[in-house]
Amino acid sequence: MFMVWQWIKLPWQRSFLGMLIMALLMVGAGVLLVLAPKAKMVWAALAIHAYALMFAALLSGMVYTSICRPESHLLPGFRRSLVHAMTLQALLLIGIPMVVAQWLGASGFIAGGALAMAAAFGLASGTGAKWAILFWLVPVVLGIWPEFRAQVVAALRDSPIAPLLLYAFAALVVRLTWQRLIAIRDGAPTLSPADVSPTDMRYGVEALQAQQAGKFGKWLLGLQHGFSSIAFEGALKRVERSRSIDHALQLMLLPNLHWRGLLLEILTTAVFLSIMLLIINQQPGKGPPPSMLASYVGLLTAIRFQQLHRAMLLIRPSLVDAYFTLGPSSAREYAGLVARNLWKSVPAAVLFGMVLMAGACALIAPAQRTEAMIGAAFGTTASALIGLGYVWITLDVPRAFNLLGVMILGIAGSMSCSLAVAATIADPVAGLIAGGFLVAFGLGFALRGYRHVRQFALNFDAPT
């Protein structure tokens, strides 16, 4: 029992805040049942509970994946205790609401099946199963085809067999997830600890992600690496000719910033965007407002810099090589050189954002497309500048900001872009003023970061 308790505690230790919010939501759903025990409210409470359960299962799945490494299988009773922990949680979080729902007049059988599905897909998503993404498409599909939604609801309500499908499907998902959790595969290649630095990219989360990447992901990664290698060869030839190492340093810092890399990124983005647009276009109605589309574009443009932030921290120990190769007069001068090379990430991010916006224009009325693109040009530029400023300001922090970074950049990016596009569509002059202000703000923020970097000697410490 002590082992089971340890398993249940783990998600709380790893993501206390997330689990607390989900637990509060579940308590809230319970309170709703007690205070307003009407049939309609029962389903509302169950929906809240299902939502919280799905995210709690997702957080648990993430933790269990990090624990279920081959080494852990040496623990006596490891698998059995995990099965017990999962069963106990299912009984508490699915079984009890099921009984309560039945007691309050709703169909406990259907409720249990739906909760089991939510929990199963949450868990699968947490383990990083690519196919679990399909579940997130369910609300989209039900939203696009109301007739189909009505048929599903009717089948669940009227057919005695249909709810069984929910349980069968949940069981299948749990089975597939379990196989992912307990699989023992070849690990990422390792070297002796005497030969390798602790921040080597083959270790840790990056190695795990690379290992877990599907065939398409690995192919794409291979293509990226291949293109980067070609670009780096070219840069080295230029270094040999001109003795200027600036371009090589830029490729070391931004390995995908070359025409092949940009083209690959644009093409893959265009493919995914086309699929998304195809689905959204099926939806009846006017379509989403341009400012909302712009907010997504700004968000995606800005959070690119979160990856750059993490990469810059991971690459810090390796920058020593370039430091000795370049031989700058001071470590501060070197910091300036590194920072200067990052400016080039702005046009790449703006180009990425503009391609996204051009794709999104398919959903915007033709008369508003030009204004939307002009507004997006301002918005994505501001987003990228804010992102770069963030990278510079955080260049010497001891550890990477993860969730916080995504939140800061996401909010700043989406606000900038949606504001610029909304203002430009409302009135081109207002758009120019708002866009100009946003770009100026972004530039000011970036310059503040640039000054910050040049004030200190570059930190070569690995992030903790």
Added chain:
Amino acid sequence: MTILQANGLTKRFGAQVVLNALDWQIDEPRVIGLLGRNGAGKSTLIRCLLGLTPHDGGAVALYGHEVSAPPPQVLARIGYVPQSFDLFPWMKVQQYLRFHAAFYASWQPDLVSGLLGRWEVDAAKKIGELSQGQRQKLAIIRAIAPDPDLLLLDEPVASLDPQTRRLFLEELLKLTRRPGKTVIFSTHITTDLERSDAEIALLKGGKIQFSLTQDSLRERVRRVRLIGGAPDPHFRHPGLLRVGEGGTEWIVEQLPPQEVETLAARFGSTVEAAPMSLEDIFIEIG
């Protein structure tokens, strides 16, 4: 009961054969140092022996049980220290140890707290905040804590400073001096093997070439100096690994002393034995 048995163990990474129909059997408890050059497959062998990586052929059994499905009572007898400890960076040291303690009836909390103190590992810190050396210490503490009968350590001391290495070896010897304990550890630091008086198993060409006590190994591989004449430095003879110092220094393997003397006599020489450290031997045959 046989502690460990590998029959025809084969492991490939793509076209590269790392373990080539390897046979290895350990019947008696003892300390074994697994030696091999970089890339010889020491880590792969240890991981295959424990079932932590799938193998392509052959069979492995621990305490008589197939390694793919060992019962909990067998797992409870095994300890393992991985080559690099990069797991659970978000966990605090204390949480990590408590989580693992829950799985063992034989967990020794006093030993754990004692080692944490002596090896200066802060139990309140997150694992991700520990240095590589401290993580290695933690992995060792965790492996020793359940009092395992079979302890496999993959380069356990590479990240440790000399003081801690010595402390670790002392703890290890304390553990192994008790009856029924077997330790297998891979290392490049041959002085540690000498200090622990471990039996040496050499992994080369995907096979265990031999598993010998250090005395037997020193009898097997010897350095002799020729006094008097000397052959051409390019002189070759079965069992003669290397000829150095202008032909006056020979490294011989599995060549009986009388045969060496007879051979030297052909060049009008007598021979005298020159000591070889374990490192010297490893360089010659590794």
